[in-house]
Amino acid sequence: MNDNRDRIDRQAPDPGQRTERSGRTGTETDMGERLSGDGPRGRRRVRPGGTLPDPRAAGDDAALDAPLETALAAAVRAGDPAPQGEQQAMAAFRAARASGAPRARTRRRDDWRPAAERRARRPAKLTFGVVFASLALGGVAVAAIGSVGSSTEGAGSDSGRGTTIPSAAASKRPGGAAPSPSQGGARPTDRPATAKDTEAHCRAYEQVKADGKALGATAWQRLVVAAGGADKVAAYCSGQLAGTTARPSHPTRSGSGKPAKGASNSANATARATGAAGNSQANGGQGQGNGKNN
């Protein structure tokens, strides 16, 4: 009888089970089940009836759980911490302080400031990044407009060739006195840019060389190749950086072909532009003429 009822009870849908249970409260079957502590059954018994407050209804069970939580916290926190624990922690603190680096970089997981504070800080960084990027890209765009405009103008008008182009080449863009007539009009703008690239790479190299991965990038490889070896980069760079500012004119031209090093060419061009304006003008004119033919 009892077995049979038990079986039915297990199969019964929950509402029915509940009414049946309340009807036979105190029977031995019920007790046996309860004392055996049947886990899943217990859960089924409690949950569908809705006697449990919803977890989200915090107000409801606050009164119920507060004493339990207080007691739990008191009990669990009560154990005496061993005194050597504090000594070890203090020793670790002293060691960390002695080793320096008191203010290492804060990683994301170290930032426990209130969310509002963090959110306020992030947009500031983001805004700065966006502004910086737009300035950088805008600068490139403006430079591109300038170079395209002047070269088309020079190539397009025969009459302007003698006046506008040489002046532009000599003053603004010394590279315009390109020693490579076959390169055309767009070529001159590349060279100072390359020189600046080398310069920039050299500056950045100082900061990045500690990081092994970054040196694998193409730009660094190119720089290393240009310097003739990883250990010569420093020397190469100091030469480059000095050369762009105060280097005397290079004695020989680097030939009519493609220059090996942008920076030295830039220096060449500058020297030529200032020292031999006529020559550079002639060259410039020739270059533009050829550019038109291209």
Next chain:
Amino acid sequence: MGQVGQTRRVQEYDGELGAAVARAQDGDETAFAIAYRIVQPGLLGFLRGIVGDDAEDVASDAWLEIARDLGRFRGDGAGFRGWTATIARHRALDHLRRRRVRPQAGGTDQDVLDLAGPHNTHEQALESLSTEWALELIRGLPRDQAEAVLLRVVVGLDGPAAARVLGKRPGAVRTAAHRGLKRLARQLGIGGEAEEGVTDVASRTLGESK
């Protein structure tokens, strides 16, 4: 949820803790000791609930890392409790991985624990709650519930902070803590439900009839 009293009590120290942490970051040794004394009981209780008797060792490891990375930390007293709990939890999980021992997922001691709490009143049940028994009860919970209960009740973190320590959504942690507490209450015989009261009566009748 209903941990107002406990949370308030723990958070009373948060102002002091925040100030101590700030001074410790500037190299003040005494301030670091103050922070240690405020944080350690909760941290140790949390670790006892996860790794049991090895809690002191794991806590020692955790404090090594806390001292080392103190300069990286940003936040107030409550944030410091969350940050230290995260570090302690990572050390505890490492420890468990090394030991290859999982904390007991609920169910095994269930029978014993259920029988162990035939108290007539809530007060009796709570007064007799010893450290060992409380920890045993908590360790009997499923892992997620045990961690949620420990972080919220013992460490005294609020919902979002506990969720961040556990790397879960706040809702999931809230539910886990709620279920864990419910289960503990049931095991202590203070379920507070009508049905529980009915069966208490039933058990007494049964005892008499037999």
